[in-house]
Amino acid sequence: MTQRSRPGEARRRVLHAALELFARHGVGGTSLQMIANEMGVTKAAVYHQFHTKDDIVRALITPALDRLTQLTDLAERKRTRTARAEAVLSGIVDLVVANRDLTGLLQSDPAILDMLRGTPEMQAIERRVFHLLAGPDPEPEMLVAAVMASGALMAAATGQRLDGFDDESLRRHLMANARRLLRLRNPREA
Amino acid sequence: MTQRSRPGEARRRVLHAALELFARHGVGGTSLQMIANEMGVTKAAVYHQFHTKDDIVRALITPALDRLTQLTDLAERKRTRTARAEAVLSGIVDLVVANRDLTGLLQSDPAILDMLRGTPEMQAIERRVFHLLAGPDPEPEMLVAAVMASGALMAAATGQRLDGFDDESLRRHLMANARRLLRLRNPREA
Known part of the structure; x- marks a missing residue:
């Protein structure tokens, strides 16, 4: 070809x-x-x-946003708060690990974040993810934890210090630590 | 006057x-x-x-960097791993909460981060803070947790969703959540 x-x-x-x-x-x-x-x-x-450059940015981001929407839909259908939080967390961890360079881009430029956050679709998704992570009517400490979790995942996916981790190990450690932050149960530790 | x-x-x-x-x-x-x-x-x-604009950026950042250096010096003099991690964490939480707008700036522009990370002084400080948070010879999971903690604190200090928190409440919740992430003991919870 x-x-x-x-x-x-x-x-x-x-x-x-x-x-x-x-x-x-x-x-x-x-x-x-x-x-x-x-x-x-x-x-x-x-x-x-x-x-335009905006068209390029949109084309870079769209597949990840579609995936985020899809996994949020799925997570919302789970029965319990824990299952919903687990599902959305796990989906987002997969997404950031699979798109380390794109995650870095999202973090790196105020213009992109503004463009993203300016759309009603993105605002709705952010709100839904946040509710899935923090649960309904979260205490202030859990509310702060949910905001911290998003920053924590972005930082870890883009941190040069973690370049040496393969995707599977990074994924496992991100999940374990994020569960701790969000007070979700981790499988029994060794 | x-x-x-x-x-x-x-x-x-x-x-x-x-x-x-x-x-x-x-x-x-x-x-x-x-x-x-x-x-x-x-x-x-x-x-x-x-x-130059760089001079302005430097003037904005310098006081916070000086404070970071100072609190890192102090933390390193503590006797135990826990006391060292507590001291550096507490100092950084104070710093980001007191400088929410500056923290946002540091996060928002790759040019600033490059300028910062390009200096040997800043690289040395980052390394020292990291060792204080993660402890010597950290397991991989704790290493990831230390990177996550830095992103978590930055995100929480700049997240619009947390604008409504006064400094003291934000500080308390950041500490409690960061301790959980870094497996430091929290004072008995109610």
Whole structure:
């Protein structure tokens, strides 16, 4: 199969180059021209795939958001508070571990967070995840714990100090620690 | 006392305006001209205080870094692992709660984090704080917990959902939750 015969390939290459540059310079510090240079193509070639930088950011984030929506739906169908918290926590841990570079991007730029948080869909999802983690009518300490948990998972997925962990170990340790923070029972420890 | 007679006042006003704009637009999205506009003065007046944006960022961060160094020194003099972890944790919680807007700034811009992490001083401090929190030769799970704790404290200090907490309550809940994460004993709970 030649490159020309795969229409999604050029798009994927732009997204790949953009993610690298965003990580290095932030979204604000990256231009379509820089993306073109990184790929060794003209700016017109990039423009052929995406008309604005926001379109690129959206294309990078959308699959993870879809997955987050899906796992939140599933978690809400569980019967108990514990099962709901476990389900959403486990889904989010999978998501951040599988997307370490994207997680870093989300954390790194106020423009992206603003764009994300500005949408009613995202605000609704954030609220739902928060309720699943903290439970209904949480005490103040649990409310703070739920906010801490989100920051904790983001930090751990992007922390250079944890680069050496393979996905499976990182996943296991994130779950164990997050359960402790959210006062969910951990399987019996050795 | 008139404004002219306080030489530090103009400097403080620049820092205050810069912090507001950085929070809104990121450091990359803020110019000296924008800071001047925000203050209703000329760009030359800003330049009279700070020649570059980096100088402003450094002036904003330096007092917190000095305090972090100081509390790390103090924590390292404690006798036991628990006392050392308690001391550094408590100091950092005080620091992030007292500087909620600055904490947000540190989190919000890759340029600032790069500038910070690029200095050997900051790298040394990060390493020392990490060792105090995780203890010597930590198991992998505790290592992940120490990275999570830093992200958790940053997120909680800047999370809009926690704007309603006064400093003292936020401080107490952060400590209780962080102790749980780091497996430090909490005072008997009600």
